[in-house]
Amino acid sequence: MSLEKFNLTGQFLIAMPAMTDPYFSKTVTYICTHNQDGAMGVIINRHSDITVAKLFEQIKLQTESLSLLTKAVHYGGPVQTERGFILHTILPAPHDEFNSTVVINNAVALTTSKDILEAVAENKVVKNNVPNKMLIALGYAGWTAGQLEDEMAQNAWLSLKTGLIEEAQALIFDAPNDDKFDLAMGMMGLNVANFSHSAGHA
Known part of the structure; x- marks a missing residue:
């Protein structure tokens, strides 16, 4: 399958219910980049211990x-767990308020530089310099070139593409973590109880 037809950037990756990998079991991951070099995303439904x-x-x-x-x-994933990855809503253009920001789509951006947290700490939201919604994570989920494609072919994951900005933002920023997995499945019209437990090994 060509990358043009299989680019998951800006989509949600849902672990198959039978997945037993402790890092990814029952996770929902927002894919921030996906290209010929691999993919990276942030798990949105797990808290860390801090x-x-x-x-x-x-x-x-x-x-x-x-x-x-x-x-x-x-907890954003098992890679670089000491580093911060902040998913947030889009600031008014230009998108150059922070040193290291990638605008994923018209709903969500990813910032990895400390200055976004400095702005939050100083409550610069009143100056329109802070996103109105954000998810602060440590670590990310990463795949090497072709790895995610192989795992998708092995039925380890489901992918969810939301058509509305509000839907994506609500799932990432507003829904309780404990509900996100079932909500994501429901957005696909699926019920976890109906799935076979024979698939889902990443």
Whole structure:
């Protein structure tokens, strides 16, 4: 299958219900890039064991937002787990407010530079310099060239493409983590209980 017909950038990757890999079992991953060199994405439905308060302490940031500090940082995947990956809604153009931002589509962008967290800590949202929704994660999920295609052929994953900006943003930023897997399956018109447990080995 050609890459032009099989590009999952901006789509959700849903682990098949039978997948037993502890890193990816019952995960929903948002694919940020997918090309001839491989793919990378951020798992959106798993918390890490640290809070934003602990993360800010580690990177020497301070904020007075108690609601932010009590939020859990997400587990984005098993690669580079010490590095931050922030999925967020699109800022008004130009998209050059932060040092390292990739605009994935018209719904979501990915920033990996510390300056976005500095802006959040300083509450620059009032100046329109902070996205109104974001998901802070440590680590990412990565695939080498051809690896994701092979895993898809082995029925390890389902892919979900949402047609509406609001649907993608709601699944990433608004839905409770515990509900995201079932919600993603439901958006495909599928019920987990109807799946065979013979597939899903990544």
